Amino acid sequence: MNFTLHIWRQENAKAKGSFETYKVSDISPDCSFLEMLDILNEQLINDHIAHPVCFDNDCREGICGMCGLYINGRPHGNDDGVTTCQLHMRKFKDGDEIWIEPWRAKAFPVIRDLVVDRSAFDKIIQAGGYVSVTTGGVPDANAIPIPKRFADMAMDAAECIGCGACVAACKNASAMLFVGAKVSHLALLPQGQVEATERVKKMVCRMDELGFGSCTNTYACEAECPKQIKRQNIARLNREWICQIFGGNKRPE
Amino acid sequence: MDTHKLIKISSITKKLLIGLFGAFLLVFLLFHMCANLLILLHDGGKAYGAFCHFMGSDFVKIFEIILFACFILHAVLAVWVWFLNKRNRPVGYHKPSRTKTAKGSKLAIVSGSLLLLCLVFHFYDFFFVKINFVEGTYMVKTEEFMNNSPTLEVSEEAQMVFLNLINDGKASDDMLWIRQISAEDKAVLQEAFPEAEFEPDFYTIAHQKFSVWHIVLCYLVFFFLVGLHIRHGFESAFQTFGLNHYKYSRLIEVLGIIYCWVICLGFAIVPIGVFFGL
Numbered sequence: 001m002n003f004t005l006h007i008w009r010q011e012n013a014k015a016k017g018s019f020e021t022y023k024v025s026d027i028s029p030d031c032s033f034l035e036m037l038d039i040l041n042e043q044l045i046n047d048h049i050a051h052p053v054c055f056d057n058d059c060r061e062g063i064c065g066m067c068g069l070y071i072n073g074r075p076h077g078n079d080d081g082v083t084t085c086q087l088h089m090r091k092f093k094d095g096d097e098i099w100i101e102p103w104r105a106k107a108f109p110v111i112r113d114l115v116v117d118r119s120a121f122d123k124i125i126q127a128g129g130y131v132s133v134t135t136g137g138v139p140d141a142n143a144i145p146i147p148k149r150f151a152d153m154a155m156d157a158a159e160c161i162g163c164g165a166c167v168a169a170c171k172n173a174s175a176m177l178f179v180g181a182k183v184s185h186l187a188l189l190p191q192g193q194v195e196a197t198e199r200v201k202k203m204v205c206r207m208d209e210l211g212f213g214s215c216t217n218t219y220a221c222e223a224e225c226p227k228q229i230k231r232q233n234i235a236r237l238n239r240e241w242i243c244q245i246f247g248g249n250k251r252p253e
Numbered sequence: 254m255d256t257h258k259l260i261k262i263s264s265i266t267k268k269l270l271i272g273l274f275g276a277f278l279l280v281f282l283l284f285h286m287c288a289n290l291l292i293l294l295h296d297g298g299k300a301y302g303a304f305c306h307f308m309g310s311d312f313v314k315i316f317e318i319i320l321f322a323c324f325i326l327h328a329v330l331a332v333w334v335w336f337l338n339k340r341n342r343p344v345g346y347h348k349p350s351r352t353k354t355a356k357g358s359k360l361a362i363v364s365g366s367l368l369l370l371c372l373v374f375h376f377y378d379f380f381f382v383k384i385n386f387v388e389g390t391y392m393v394k395t396e397e398f399m400n401n402s403p404t405l406e407v408s409e410e411a412q413m414v415f416l417n418l419i420n421d422g423k424a425s426d427d428m429l430w431i432r433q434i435s436a437e438d439k440a441v442l443q444e445a446f447p448e449a450e451f452e453p454d455f456y457t458i459a460h461q462k463f464s465v466w467h468i469v470l471c472y473l474v475f476f477f478l479v480g481l482h483i484r485h486g487f488e489s490a491f492q493t494f495g496l497n498h499y500k501y502s503r504l505i506e507v508l509g510i511i512y513c514w515v516i517c518l519g520f521a522i523v524p525i526g527v528f529f530g531l
Contacts, residue, residue: 006347019347073351099348106341169352171359172338174264204263213341214264214334217489218358220350232497239495241265 001027001094005040007053008101010110013117017110019099020050029090033077034060034067036089054113062086062226065161068168069114070101075165075224083163083226103164105173106211120210121162121178127206128199129182131191150188157185159227166221166229172213177221179207180233187240200240267334272493274327275486279512281320282483286519293526298456302392302430305455309383328369335362357485364482371475378462382453388436390461392454395424395431411445414438433457463527472524480517487512 002025010017024040031039034057041052058066067084071077077087092098102110107120160181167175183200186192192199208214215234222231262270291301307313357364382389418424423433432454434442439451462468487509491497497505525531 008347070346070348073346073348075352078351101346101348104342104344104346106343110344169350171350173341174338204265208264211341213338214268216268216334216338216358216361217485217492218354220352220354223352223354230499231492232499232502235492235495235497237495238265238269238493241263242269242495245266 001029001089001092003027003036003089003092003095004097006097006099007114008110009050009053009113010102011112013109013111017113022049027089029088031089032060032085033069033071033087033089034085054111054115056115057085060085063161065163068103068116068163068165070103070168072099075103075168076163076226080223081226081228083161086226103168105164105167107173107175108164108167116164118162118164120212121164121175123210124175124179124203124206125182128195128202129186131186132195133191144190146189154185154188157181157188157229157233160185160225160229161227163226165224165226167212169220169224170213170215171218171220172216173211174215174221175207175210175212176215176234176237177225177229177231179203180235180237181229183240184233184236187236196240197244200237200244204237204241264334267330268493271327271330271334272490274323274330276490277320277323278327279483279486279490281323282479282516283512286516289520289523292456292459292523293531297425298432298454299425299430301456302425302432302454306452309452328365331362331365355485355488357481358489360481361485361489364478364485368475368478368482371471371478374471375475378468379453379455379458382455382458390432390454390457391434391436391439391451392430392432392457393434393442393449393451395429407445408441411441414441459523460527463524466528469524469528473521476517476520479520480513483516484509484513 002023005022005024006019007022008017009020022040022044024036024043027036027039034055037053037055044050044052055069056066058064060067062083062085065083068075069077069084071084071087076082076084077091079087079091100114102108102114103116103118105116108116108118111117158181160178162178164178166177167173170176183196183203186199187196217231219231222229288301288304291304292298294300377387381387418431418434418438424431434451434454442449443451463472488506491502491505
């Protein structure tokens, strides 16, 4: 398969970027998107055309959340429930023009080419997305009773890999799905409930400070999340926030 | 907590407030729509006139103030959030988004702004008459003329106007109300009976306005925009209040669609009905 790639090139965070056009040929349909970029980079190096294109990646099996490219108007490309590394070239047509852009958000500044700084997510987690436990002996499994349904919902929320596709897809660059998932997976479990009130306050305030937008219920985040985190997590975040305002300790699931 | 933090309202609180005011407006729309249906009754405006008379009472005025406050706060907060959100992506994407999303939400700011514009015209047609900003058609209780002191000299002109109104059949069957009083006639009568309280005859105004095809068309566009806006609003309010549950979200969505259609059709049937004389 042959493709024409329009890739955002930007020397560094301060430089003015622009799109560059490259052609790649003889790409196997079974090739993943990142492997296709590897082939391009090899070409660029061997033929002394340009610096290789920088892009984030790590596990390449869709679980680490490092990779993330805005491909033809969709974060992680034209496939549902996958990260960029799990997107395959068979999803494209031979001879397609592919536009590749970095995540665009005030909170995610471009570092170089397609690499963005997502440490804003880490800062939100540092604000309260944890459980303060005194370390000690490992408790017995099932020592704390948790209903199966709650455990399942917590697990679904905990699937979030923090790739930032929700922010990239959102027209307001809002991080509500990310924060919603992170608040949810702790709020649903007994261990997380002790600090739940403080957590939601700190994480939401930090999110606002870092320059993420506010949610307008467009659900682009839900549509593009590679882990298919549901909008119900945002509703739960709103619920937790209301509980926080009114200072109650009772939080419905 | 220092003042800076107090003024800074969290993004979720802003959303909650927009939702809260919006929810009140949703309930108001249902009320407004139900009241409008009275226009379609073939009773010469008796029921609708009585309703309008009730709406002019002081008790209702309190709700009117709350309603306008809700409208203004809902709009101001929404525009503020929209404005703030614009700043969160300084460099946009080259390729327009192809993500499948809830259309109503993306269009909410557009439909909302257009609705505000439509509201000005709607107010020009109806509400401005009530606050004597625009001249319209009026109605008055017959007893208002009786309350005047018998010594009061009534000019001949006023007597003529009064008799003409009675002769033209403008009085209701039970002689309680006189309707369809034009602005000029009202001015003459008002001078003769300074204590008489004239009220806008919205039944007649509605019939006058809705007999013109382009006004009917404008109102249908207006109702379409209302529908588009509440299609987003209804479901969105539940999500914002955290009343979204994996079990019931489908139900809420269906209810939202039903509510949207009920409001839209309920509003639309009045101008259509009046125009075609149903």
